[in-house]
Amino acid sequence: MYSVNAIATSAEPPQWVLTLSCIDGPGIVHAISGAVVAAGGNIEESQQFASRDTGRFFMRLQVGAVAPGGPEAPAPFEERFARALAPVTERYRMTWRLDTVGRPVRTLLLASTATHCVNDLLYRQRNGQVRIDVPLILSNHTTARDIADFYGVPFEHRAISGAEDKAAFEARVLDVVEEQRIELVVLARYMQILSPGLCEALAGRAINIHHSFLPGFKGANPYRQAHARGVKLIGATAHFVTTDLDEGPIIEQDVVRVDHSYSPAELMQLGQDEEARTLRRAVTWFAENRILLDGDRTIIFR
Numbered sequence: 001m002y003s004v005n006a007i008a009t010s011a012e013p014p015q016w017v018l019t020l021s022c023i024d025g026p027g028i029v030h031a032i033s034g035a036v037v038a039a040g041g042n043i044e045e046s047q048q049f050a051s052r053d054t055g056r057f058f059m060r061l062q063v064g065a066v067a068p069g070g071p072e073a074p075a076p077f078e079e080r081f082a083r084a085l086a087p088v089t090e091r092y093r094m095t096w097r098l099d100t101v102g103r104p105v106r107t108l109l110l111a112s113t114a115t116h117c118v119n120d121l122l123y124r125q126r127n128g129q130v131r132i133d134v135p136l137i138l139s140n141h142t143t144a145r146d147i148a149d150f151y152g153v154p155f156e157h158r159a160i161s162g163a164e165d166k167a168a169f170e171a172r173v174l175d176v177v178e179e180q181r182i183e184l185v186v187l188a189r190y191m192q193i194l195s196p197g198l199c200e201a202l203a204g205r206a207i208n209i210h211h212s213f214l215p216g217f218k219g220a221n222p223y224r225q226a227h228a229r230g231v232k233l234i235g236a237t238a239h240f241v242t243t244d245l246d247e248g249p250i251i252e253q254d255v256v257r258v259d260h261s262y263s264p265a266e267l268m269q270l271g272q273d274e275e276a277r278t279l280r281r282a283v284t285w286f287a288e289n290r291i292l293l294d295g296d297r298t299i300i301f302r
């Protein structure tokens with residue numbers, strides 16, 4: 001299975017990022033770098049990992065084009081590279097993806113009442129730190145509308161007060177994903193549990209920010225649980241969304257020290273920065289093709 005996304009995005013010479021996985025074995029790196037050279041490319045960044053758990057090999061390459069191609073009319077680098085890769089990907093039965101470095105990822109934000117993660121992502125998108133395009137914010141509350149208006153991002157409110165509303169909301173998510181060619185759905189403190197059907201449809205392309213250091217304190221009120229438990233560290237966890245609540249493969253986590261003097265409200269206040277920072281990193285790594293899945297675990301090439 002492979003895909004090629006190649007839209008040039010800036011004046012700098014274009015770079016490509018190749019991510020791949022396959023059953024581990026000898027000669028993979030040699031074969032891949034040979035394909036880069038054959039296509040007239042230069043490896044500018046390379047990371048790899050062989051998983052003893054699953055016996056699979058994972059690799060991320062960032063490649064620049066050096067040679068314009070052969071004597072005949074030069075084909076674009078991504079075509080030359082895909083052609084050179086074909087025998088290698090077939091021989092090793094690879095799952096691979098070729099993308100352009102810096103290409104903004106089409107991202108749908110889902111929100112509820114909390115706005116700090118939406119605000120942070122739109123601010124970072126605006127200043128070019130997070131390479132995403134956000135065609136829509138979809139929310140079951142109206143709280144984030146002002147922030148969406150400030151950043152000029154379309155906002156759609158659909159209230160949820162029962163199962164029918166929830167099903168309609170989820171149907172709208174799927175419509176938007178198709179209509180807007182969405183590559184990533186971000187649950188930016190979206191507080192409704194997604195159905196198994198939607199989780200399956202969005203498998204590997206929906207990221208949630210959970211407001212605790214998982215696996216501790218699952219559910220909707222982790223700060224209250226943390227306060228009651230008297231923890232000395234609180235945190236946040238960005239993970240892929242699966243049917244099992246707060247159980248999806250973890251992408252990034254962060255913590256901050258607290259003590260007995262913090263009320264639940266103060267823990268929530270303090271935790272907002274951790275949540276925003278943790279989600280920002282996870283979305284950035286997704287946009288830069290730095291996340292690969294090894295079963296229920298992630299490999300992060302950062």
Ligand SMILES: Nc1nc2c(c(=O)[nH]1)N[C@@H](CN(C=O)c1ccc(C(=O)N[C@@H](CCC(=O)O)C(=O)O)cc1)CN2
Binds near residue numbers: 191209218246247
């Ligand atoms: N299928 C999944 N859906 C969602 C996940 C997930 O991991 N898998 N994460 C949540 C986010 N979340 C914690 O991070 C969370 C959100 C909401 C709830 C919850 O109990 N919600 C209640 C309604 C609460 C409300 O309306 O405020 C419910 O849905 O009945 C627990 C955890 C997002 N979705």
